[in-house]
Amino acid sequence: MEQIYPKPPLDEESAPFWEGAKEHKLMIQECNDCDNAIFYPRTICPHCFSDHVTWTEASGKGHIHSYTVVHKARPPFKQDTPFVVAIIDLEEGARMLSRIVGDREDVSIGKPVSVVYKKVDEDLTLPCFQVEE
Amino acid sequence: MNSLNGKVAIVGAADTEVGVVPHMGATQLCVDAALRALDDAGINKEQVDGLITCNSMAEPYMYHAEAIAEYMQIFPRYCLGVGTGGGTTFSVLHHAASAIATGVCDTVLITMADSLHSGLSKEQAMAMQASTGHQQFEIPYGPTVPAFYALAGQAHMAEYGTTPEQFAAIAVACRKHANLNPAAQKREIITVEDVLNSRMIADPLHLLDCSLISDGGSAVVLTSAERAADFKSPPVYLLGVGEGHSHEHISQARNLTTSAAAESGQRAYDMAGVGPSDIDVAQIYDCFTPTVLIELEDLGFCEKGEGGAFVENGNVELGGSLPVNTHGGLLSHCHPGNPGSMFALTEAVAQLRHQAGGRQVKDANISLVHGQGGILSSHTTLILGRDKH
Ligand SMILES: [Zn+2]
Numbered sequence: 001m002e003q004i005y006p007k008p009p010l011d012e013e014s015a016p017f018w019e020g021a022k023e024h025k026l027m028i029q030e031c032n033d034c035d036n037a038i039f040y041p042r043t044i045c046p047h048c049f050s051d052h053v054t055w056t057e058a059s060g061k062g063h064i065h066s067y068t069v070v071h072k073a074r075p076p077f078k079q080d081t082p083f084v085v086a087i088i089d090l091e092e093g094a095r096m097l098s099r100i101v102g103d104r105e106d107v108s109i110g111k112p113v114s115v116v117y118k119k120v121d122e123d124l125t126l127p128c129f130q131v132e133e
Numbered sequence: 134m135n136s137l138n139g140k141v142a143i144v145g146a147a148d149t150e151v152g153v154v155p156h157m158g159a160t161q162l163c164v165d166a167a168l169r170a171l172d173d174a175g176i177n178k179e180q181v182d183g184l185i186t187c188n189s190m191a192e193p194y195m196y197h198a199e200a201i202a203e204y205m206q207i208f209p210r211y212c213l214g215v216g217t218g219g220g221t222t223f224s225v226l227h228h229a230a231s232a233i234a235t236g237v238c239d240t241v242l243i244t245m246a247d248s249l250h251s252g253l254s255k256e257q258a259m260a261m262q263a264s265t266g267h268q269q270f271e272i273p274y275g276p277t278v279p280a281f282y283a284l285a286g287q288a289h290m291a292e293y294g295t296t297p298e299q300f301a302a303i304a305v306a307c308r309k310h311a312n313l314n315p316a317a318q319k320r321e322i323i324t325v326e327d328v329l330n331s332r333m334i335a336d337p338l339h340l341l342d343c344s345l346i347s348d349g350g351s352a353v354v355l356t357s358a359e360r361a362a363d364f365k366s367p368p369v370y371l372l373g374v375g376e377g378h379s380h381e382h383i384s385q386a387r388n389l390t391t392s393a394a395a396e397s398g399q400r401a402y403d404m405a406g407v408g409p410s411d412i413d414v415a416q417i418y419d420c421f422t423p424t425v426l427i428e429l430e431d432l433g434f435c436e437k438g439e440g441g442a443f444v445e446n447g448n449v450e451l452g453g454s455l456p457v458n459t460h461g462g463l464l465s466h467c468h469p470g471n472p473g474s475m476f477a478l479t480e481a482v483a484q485l486r487h488q489a490g491g492r493q494v495k496d497a498n499i500s501l502v503h504g505q506g507g508i509l510s511s512h513t514t515l516i517l518g519r520d521k522h
Contacts (some may be wrong), residue, residue, distance in 0.1 A: 009273070066291070070280045072277070126274065
């Protein structure tokens with residue numbers, strides 16, 4: 001049986017992130033008033049409530065804040081096990097949940113990572129990360 | 134400062150049969166828990182003018198508390214059905230105590246039950262799993278509930294050198310206590326090696342680091358301290374309550390290794406006028422073993438980062454410096470989902486009444502009960518006493 005991965009519900013607030021991912025760009029927001037990086041996407045800056053938030057392309061570099069190797073999961077993710085779920089601190093200051101692809105032996109907290117793109121289908125590309133050489 | 138210290142008492146507390154209970158549905162369990170708690174309090178339904186429930190996954194109602202009131206033909210003036218469990222279970226106790234202290238109502242029945250083991254359809258089980266995590270920015274990556282908590286466990290290991298053996302010691306302690314509790318779902322003694330040899334679920338969590346999936350219900354009756362003397366069972370007084378709320382999604386947490394239990398605990402201690410060293414027995418939310426370790430630190434039982442050493446060598450077992458989860462906890466007694474925290478509360482009442490049988494903590498006078506929900510998101514701490522201070 002074909003396994004269908006859950007699609008993120010798309011909305012205007014976050015569309016630039018998902019559109020960017022399809023073009024292999026990691027798009028995050030920044031606040032023009034307090035200069036904080038913002039993730040996940042919001043209509044207002046959660047730090048100062050300014051609505052002067054703009055989209056910017058992140059460098060795609062960061063480090064591993066924490067991670068786990070998922071050994072047991074329900075379908076459709078069961079077919080991916082074991083896989084690494086991680087929280088990534090981007091160098092711009094935003095933090096996001098993602099996956100780390102590549103050799104699991106290389107993964108540890110604090111290691112530098114860079115973005116890679118995993119195309120799920122025509123509609124969805126997921127930004128993931130790999131440990132830097 | 135307006136304080137609830139000593140103003141409200143728990144005058145009834147009871148659990149249903151728990152574990153695997155296929156002969157009762159979630160609504161039946163909820164009503165059964167209510168009847169048992171009313172019987173323990175020695176009152177009839179006409180004396181209940183407040184009712185609080187949590188919704189059930191197996192038998193959900195849009196207006197759950199109203200559905201239970203209707204089933205029991207209770208007509209409360211204060212009625213609240215909450216959608217979650219964990220810390221919310223004790224935050225509703227906060228609400229109920231506030232309602233009693235301000236005269237909104239006199240006597241509140243809090244009853245909660247679910248049948249996650251026997252009552253869920255496959256579709257409901259899938260939907261429950263898919264409901265945890267941010268729909269856009271977490272779920273597409275396939276994290277599981279154990280994985281979310283594992284992120285906190287890994288961070289604690291990296292930051293403080295905590296070991297899988299230390300997490301396992303918490304599961305061992307809970308099982309040792311469950312072994313003394315005839316009601317518990319899992320009672321056979323386990324060792325640290327058993328935990329480490331059980332199947333890996335999400336590093337560093339093995340199967341035995343994870344709580345159970347159960348059926349069951351539990352209920353308490355709350356009233357004012359003045360009225361408490363008129364009830365059948367000895368009252369247990371609410372001395373302090375505090376809440377702390379820091380996030381919904383773990384990827385948005387301020388800190389993976391320090392939770393808002395630090396705030397809920399301090400607020401509860403301040404209200405009660407006691408500190409960690411005054412606590413004789415603690416019931417600490419134990420969905421996964423790292424949760425307990427982080428909460429013990431945040432609640433001040435040891436310094437931040439020293440939780441691993443604190444839980445070793447039987448220190449959180451009966452006979453140790455702080456017996457934790459003396460009923461067996463969510464890890465070994467039962468975990469029916471939203472109602473899970475309730476069993477920690479009824480256990481604290483049993484301990485403070487000195488009715489806990491073979492697992493009684495000698496001379497237990499003050500108990501701390503901590504619930505958390507979400508992914509280390511929403512925290513409420515209760516401090517209960519055998520006496521008013
Ligand atoms: Zn701002």
